[in-house]
Amino acid sequence: MKRDSRLSGVLHVLLHMAEQGTPMTSEQLARAMQTNAVVVRRILGGLREAGFVHSEKGHGGGWTIARDLAAITMRDVYDAIGRPRLMAMGNRTEAPGCLVEQAVNAALDDGFRDAEALLLVRFGEVTLAALAADFHARLAARNLTAQEHIHG
Amino acid sequence: MKRDSRLSGVLHVLLHMAEQGTPMTSEQLARAMQTNAVVVRRILGGLREAGFVHSEKGHGGGWTIARDLAAITMRDVYDAIGRPRLMAMGNRTEAPGCLVEQAVNAALDDGFRDAEALLLVRFGEVTLAALAADFHARLAARNLTAQEHIHG
DNA sequence: GTTTCATGTAACTTTAAATAGTACGTGAAA
DNA sequence: TTTCACGTACTATTTAAAGTTACATGAAAC
Structure with a gap:
């Protein structure tokens, strides 16, 4: 896959949306993400339902952040996009009759569960405000302003 | 994918190989794994190079375990099959010019690194002997012997 | 020695899941 | 009433694992 x-x-x-302030269209965001506008709408749909972003149709419409960046964690965003699978590996058979395979699956699942739990805790510790701050630190380190940082 | x-x-x-004692052919193992013999050979090839299993051609040939089960961990096996990707998620762009994306990637990578490290530690704590013991415990819980446990 | 069995491997096809793209409907502003 | 921008159903593409075919190699049986 x-x-x-x-x-x-x-x-x-x-x-990018937060930096902008004014509404950004799916097209603009798609350019930043180097993808298609429909993909952007699809993904942001989950965030809208969760109340993190707001969308407006028509002239002057587009997407805006609907909540303080300090009140949104990476974990929240992960949840909002539908909690996609975290682990690339899985069991060959989910409910095996073979007892050998059951023993193997149990051991693997233990590890996967712990690793996923840790990852989600880490995600919950990082707010979008922290990410924005890191971005500004990176700008400062290069003696740039947000205006000068054209998307590449 | x-x-x-x-x-x-x-x-x-x-x-299964360890339970058997005598050499098992790729065909037999493929039946247990519900897959193709070539797939089995492909995967076991890495284990052979790592010295965990031995293979013989011709009549009476097949695969045997080449080391004490207590001396092989799940981590060893993971390494031997080529350390496949553990995390299902990745960064959209690996080396982005965009400083926003750099900040995002850095935060995500922190989490992924920690989760992978934990998973590998867990894998390193489980020997094949422990898995075999768990299998026998499951047999005992059902009042079966290994002989009676036909693969399904 | 030649037949049979089994691994070793390259090349190709199929499959699952994410991503990309097309088409068209809806609602708001110009 | 036209244009813009989201909403979404449907289809196509892409990627990597898994499956398959074909054939070479080497060992044991006869």
């Missing part, structure tokens, strides 16, 4: 980059992509466009 | 079940599959056949 393809690698899932929805979380990476949506966090990226959320921060 | 399809979900990666190589680790699950190879652990399964390794334990």
Whole structure:
């Protein structure tokens, strides 16, 4: 399967949206994410339902952040896009009759469960405000302003 | 992409191999794994190079365990099959010019790194002997012997 | 020695899951 | 009433694992 980059992509466009202030269209966000506008709408749909972003149709419409960046964590965003699978590996058979396979699956699942739990805790510790702050630190390190940072 | 079940599959056949004692052919192992003999050979090839299993051609040939089960961990097996990707998610762009995306990637990568490290530690704590013991405990719980446990 | 069995491997096809794209409907502003 | 922008159903493409075919190699049986 393809690698899932929805979380990476949506966090990226959320921060751009926050920097912008004014509504951004799916087309603009798609350019930043180097993808299609429909993909953007699809992913942001979940965030809208969760109340993190707002969308307007028609002239001057587009997407805006609907909540303080400090009140949104990466975990919230992960949940909002539908909690996609985290682990690339799985069991060959989910409910095996073979007792050998049951023993193997149990051991693997233990590890996967712990790793997923840790990952979600980590995600819950990072707010979008923290990401924005990191972005501004990176700008400062290069003696740039947000205006000068054209998307590439 | 399809979900990666190589680790699950190879652990399964390794334990069957150990239970058997005598060499098992790729065909036999493939039946247990419900897959193709070539797939089995492909995966076991890595284990052979790592010295965990031995293979013989010709009459009476097949695969045997080449080391004490207590001396092989799930981590060893994971390494031997080529350390496949553990996380299902990745960054949209690996080396982005966009500083926003750099900030996002850095945060995500932190989490992924920690989760992968934990998973590998867990894998390193489980030996094949422990898995075999768990299998026998499951047999005992059902009042069966290994002989009676026909593969299903 | 030649037949049979089994691994070793390259090349190709199929499949599952994410991503990309097309088409068209809806509602708001110009 | 035209244009813009989201909403969404449907289809196509892409990626990596899994499956398959074909054939070479080497060992044991006869």
